[in-house]
Amino acid sequence: AQSVSQHNHHVILSEAASLELGCNYSYGGTVNLFWYVQYPGQHLQLLLKYFSGDPLVKGIKGFEAEFIKSKFSFNLRKPSVQWSDTAEYFCAVNPSGGSYIPTFGRGTSLIVHP
């Protein structure tokens, strides 16, 4: 069965700092990868996803993620964070041809100070 590791559980940044959140997965085959975000008081929503093609994917609000197959990684980046980026971020993997059930990481809590 697949698994997802998010190494940073809590991240605190000042506005305008750069962000990189790590995500590694364990699965040997073809995968679909997702980042979801949960803003305070809101439901989980998709930030971006990768399923084929260009390994550098861009999402909403200036976020991007790079799929590096050799490292089994799908790290999330943003060059300059804003206070409004304060949220919980979840990485998820759903193997192609698998059980159709996405597996989520533990999440990373990001706090951005103004």
Place this chain on the structure above:
Amino acid sequence: GAGVSQSPSNKVTEKGKDVELRCDPISGHTALYWYRQSLGQGLEFLIYFQGNSAPDKSGLPSDRFSAERTGGSVSTLTIQRTQQEDSAVYLCASSLAGTTNEKLFFGSGTQLSVL
């Protein structure tokens, strides 16, 4: 409605009581998922429904947990004889066809507190 609807939003119950949590997915979505979110534990898969197929119950933590989906739409998650360790946010999500590259649409969850 336009999104996934869950009710109640909060439920406080006493240990040993049964609870029912409801999920109303987006109209036309054939796939429905239940997850549990405990503090610092991420999202734990519970059960998955796809169309008229038998549900995947592989994530249910014990036989006290059960779920059904009536008419391919509304789903109810039932927890019998609740325990304090059942306290968590129970999330429901749906997707159009349940394919592996689709995004999930989540509800706002039910916060369950077992006293």
